[in-house]
Amino acid sequence: MAAADPLQNSAVRYQFLVSGTYTVKKFGQEITTDLGFEYQSVSLYGLSADQPVIEIQEKDYSNRRKLYFDYRRDSRPNPFIPDRGSLTSVSVQICRRIPWRR
Numbered sequence: 001m002a003a004a005d006p007l008q009n010s011a012v013r014y015q016f017l018v019s020g021t022y023t024v025k026k027f028g029q030e031i032t033t034d035l036g037f038e039y040q041s042v043s044l045y046g047l048s049a050d051q052p053v054i055e056i057q058e059k060d061y062s063n064r065r066k067l068y069f070d071y072r073r074d075s076r077p078n079p080f081i082p083d084r085g086s087l088t089s090v091s092v093q094i095c096r097r098i099p100w101r102r
Contacts, residue, residue: 017041034070039063068093 022036041063069092076085 038066
């Protein structure tokens with residue numbers, strides 16, 4: 001028998017908030033870089049004091065932070081007809097999950 005979802009058919013509400021910022025820098029027509037930060041927050045309301053926190057954590061309700069950097073070099077004269085040149089793209093992301101706590 002499967003365990004019941006602790007948040008199903010209950011008065012518990014959850015709210016997700018995602019916020020982010022980024023900047024784009026162009027170096028000529030060939031090189032573009034992006035640098036950004038993103039934050040996701042989760043809030044749970046209406047939890048009873050006797051409800052086990054582990055059941056809620058198993059549902060992966062967590063706050064997350066992400067820092068990213070993108071580098072793109074496009075030396076194609078026409079991106080729709082790429083008869084010469086090259087496209088190089090590198091992306092780095094650093095993410096951190098913060099477990100939800102009462």
